[in-house]
Amino acid sequence: MTHSANQKITNEEEKERKVADPFKDDLLAKSITTGVAVSTVNHTGRSIISSLIKHPLILFGVGLTTGYFVGKYRKEIISAVKETADQSKRLIPRKKDN
Numbered sequence: 001m002t003h004s005a006n007q008k009i010t011n012e013e014e015k016e017r018k019v020a021d022p023f024k025d026d027l028l029a030k031s032i033t034t035g036v037a038v039s040t041v042n043h044t045g046r047s048i049i050s051s052l053i054k055h056p057l058i059l060f061g062v063g064l065t066t067g068y069f070v071g072k073y074r075k076e077i078i079s080a081v082k083e084t085a086d087q088s089k090r091l092i093p094r095k096k097d098n
Contacts, residue, residue, distance in 0.1 A: 052059045070077065 052062060
């Protein structure tokens with residue numbers, strides 16, 4: 001009886017592992033899923049950009065909105081850029097060592 005209970009726990013743990021990362025062992029499925037997602041985003045981006053180019057008033061509104069948020073969050077943007085630059089400076093010597 002204890003053997004079946006242990007087996008049940010093992011099966012439940014395996015099911016949880018598969019739910020957490022369904023593509024962990026299947027590289028082909030993960031690659032295909034990533035390719036489909038990138039293709040969808042690319043197609044959506046093209047249609048958005050083409051509609052913006054065709055409608056200058058919408059483009060102007062997007063520019064105003066972008067300017068507003070860049071001005072509002074400029075300190076956070078600058079600190080994120082500095083942090084990224086520092087991380088990249090630390091990464092370059094590591095690559096040379098390896």
